[in-house]
Amino acid sequence: xxxDAMITPNVTYPETAWLADLPPLAATIAAILALTLLMxxxxxxxxxxxxxxxxxxxxxxxxxxxxRWRPPVMSASRLLAICVIAALAIxxxxxxxGPLLVAIVLMGPATALIxxxxxxxxxxxxxxxIDATLPATVGRLEAQLRAxxxxxxxxxxxxxxxxxxxxxxEWSWFLERLGQPLAAGAxxxxxxxxxxxxxxxxxxxxxxxxxxxxxxxxxxxxxxVQRVRAAYEAMQASDRRASMLATELAQMRNTGIALxxxxxxxxxxxxxxxxxxxxxxxxxxxxxxxxxxxxLVVGAPLIGxxxxxxxxxxxx
Numbered sequence: 115x116x117x118d119a120m121i122t123p124n125v126t127y128p129e130t131a132w133l134a135d136l137p138p139l140a141a142t143i144a145a146i147l148a149l150t151l152l153m154x155x156x157x158x159x160x161x162x163x164x165x166x167x168x169x170x171x172x173x174x175x176x177x178x179x180x181x182r183w184r185p186p187v188m189s190a191s192r193l194l195a196i197c198v199i200a201a202l203a204i205x206x207x208x209x210x211x212g213p214l215l216v217a218i219v220l221m222g223p224a225t226a227l228i229x230x231x232x233x234x235x236x237x238x239x240x241x242x243x244i245d246a247t248l249p250a251t252v253g254r255l256e257a258q259l260r261a262x263x264x265x266x267x268x269x270x271x272x273x274x275x276x277x278x279x280x281x282x283x284e285w286s287w288f289l290e291r292l293g294q295p296l297a298a299g300a301x302x303x304x305x306x307x308x309x310x311x312x313x314x315x316x317x318x319x320x321x322x323x324x325x326x327x328x329x330x331x332x333x334x335x336x337x338x339v340q341r342v343r344a345a346y347e348a349m350q351a352s353d354r355r356a357s358m359l360a361t362e363l364a365q366m367r368n369t370g371i372a373l374x375x376x377x378x379x380x381x382x383x384x385x386x387x388x389x390x391x392x393x394x395x396x397x398x399x400x401x402x403x404x405x406x407x408x409x410l411v412v413g414a415p416l417i418g419x420x421x422x423x424x425x426x427x428x429x430x
Contacts (some may be wrong), residue, residue, distance in 0.1 A: 138214050139316050143202060148261060161197075162190035168233060169312050178249065178296045180354040181310035183287055185280070187240045188233065190222065201225045211397065235314050243366050244281045244317040251281060252323065256342045265331065265338065266292065284315055319349075374416035 150157065169184050208217035208348055251272060258268035268283055276282045294302045305328055312324035323345050330341040385392045396405045399404045 122340045139206070142205065142218065143212065146198070146201060146205075150194075150291075154194070155196055158190045161193050165190060165193065165233075169237070169316070171316075173313055176400050177310050177313065178298070178302075178306075180294045180296050181291060181302060181307060182308070183314050184236075185240060185314070185316055186283055187236050187316070193229070193233075197225060198231060200228045204228075211393070240280050241317040242320075243279060244284070244315070245278075247279055247281045248317075248320055248323065249346065249353060251276070251285075251347060252342065252346045256339065258337070259280055259339045259342055261325065264335075281320070284311060286319070323349075370416050374412065379414040381408075 139280060156323050165188065166184050167185060175182075200223050204221050208220055208224075226345075253269055255274045258271050259265070263271065266289065269289060273282050273289075274286050288307055291302050291310070292308045296302055296306075308324055308328040308331060311320045312328060315321050315324070326341055326345050330338045395401045
């Protein structure tokens with residue numbers, strides 16, 4: 115029997131269907147990469163302006179231009195690379211489930227949502243790193259002040275041995291801005307720079323410490339040492355309370371993680387065993403809504419356990 119007689123002309127078979135979808139998808143990916151390469155500088159400038167707006171704290175626009183600062187949470191070049199990777203990943207995944215046009219339409223909003231969540235996570239991570247290193251650093255600062263050093267030499271000695279960290283970047287900026295000429299013609303004093311840093315740092319704990327330091331800077335040296343010591347002791351007490359609370363909530367957090375993993379395991383099992391039925395069910399109009407509700411239910415224990423495990427205590 116002639117094998118060609120078994121093939122119906124103008125019919126796309128499932129085994130070769132991906133060949134029909136590949137050229138439009140490849141052309142779309144190539145267009146996105148080419149557009150990114152051609153407009154790299156403009157996209158980088160636009161993302162840099164967005165980052166400046168995103169991480170500007172309320173009231174920071176009232177500060178002198180010489181004292182304005184943006185926390186180095188993420189660079190524009192890194193954000194651009196993440197945007198391109200996220201957009202391409204969403205395009206490929208959604209195009210495998212639905213039409214390419216739907217994937218192109220959903221690519222923008224989905225990428226924007228991912229970037230918003232990523233920036234929020236990076237900002238929280240940045241503030242958490244500051245909160246974790248602040249008590250020990252304030253303790254070293256108090257020791258230098260108690261030994262007779264002024265505030266500026268004490269900070270210089272403290273950050274000299276510090277590894278690269280968000281707190282070191284913020285305190286280095288504090289030292290760099292001391293004595294800078296302002297728009298009004300005056301020079302930036304330690305009180306002004308401290309107030310500017312307090313208004314722009316993402317860490318509430320650091321902002322609370324800087325508010326105490328701002329008051330104590332113009333006081334006698336003994337009062338400055340006393341206030342820094344009080345802040346250090348309060349931070350230690352706060353960490354002890356947070357540690358006790360985190361221990362009590364550890365079981366709730368672990369339970370939430372366990373429930374999340376169980377739900378994900380059941381969902382993956384159904385996807386593997388009933389692959390065709392799984393895709394058919396969730397590709398329908400009702401299936402999309404049910405899938406969103408299911409994703410929320412599956413992630414709720416993990417999110418709840420994470421929120422319960424976060425103990426924030428900044429009171430001195």
